[in-house]
Amino acid sequence: MKTIKGQTFRKISPIWAFALTSAMLLPAGAACQGMPVYDNTNFITLGKQLVESAKQTAELLKMVEELHAVREKIEKVNNAVKQYQAVRDITVNNERLFEMVRDDLREVLDSPYIHGDEVETISNAFNGIMEHSLDQLDFMGQVISNGFLNMTDAERLDILEAQREDSRKMLADIRHRKKRYDLIISFRKMQALIRDRETNH
Secondary structure, rough: OOOHHHHHHHHHHHHHHHHHHHHHHHHHHHHOOOOOOHHHHHHHHHHHHHHHHHHHHHHHHHHHHHHHHHHHHHHHHHHHHHHHHHHHHHHHHHHHHHHHHHHHHHHHOOOOOOOOOHHHHHHHHHHHEEEHHHHHHHOOOOOOOOHHHOOHHHHHHHHHHHHHHHHHHHHHHHHHHHHHHHHHHHHHHHHHHHHHHHHHO
């Protein structure tokens, strides 16, 4: 009986030894098949990283919104400054225009070398420019008011820029007309001097 048990034990021992060695050498995940083992430390770290990433994304989006708001404010300020500059230039140009019309028209009409039938034509030309200038100032007053056609700042600025260019053209027109009348007066004055010399001789 002892012989049979001893033979059985000798046959079983190598099997147990192999099984025990295999179990020790296998990784922890393979020790219990069908029962995955989680590393709690890694899982918590991953969760924290995801939360931190979400916070950073939220902060980034908030920063983008703030930068967008700042850019809009800067653009509004720039547009306001440009509008103010355009309005100031239009006002200065029109003031200069009034002074030029007043002084130049008087100088031209007071010249003895301007004929009586030319006075009305010259006056109408200068007065036409003055009336256009006054209409422009009235229109500008409507444009810069907040409720005018519900315009955006950019649209309002475009109109003011066009108004400013128009005021420059009116100044150039007045200068051109004054120069032309000065040439006419100078020419007629020279003709009068030549006639006087011829008469005296």
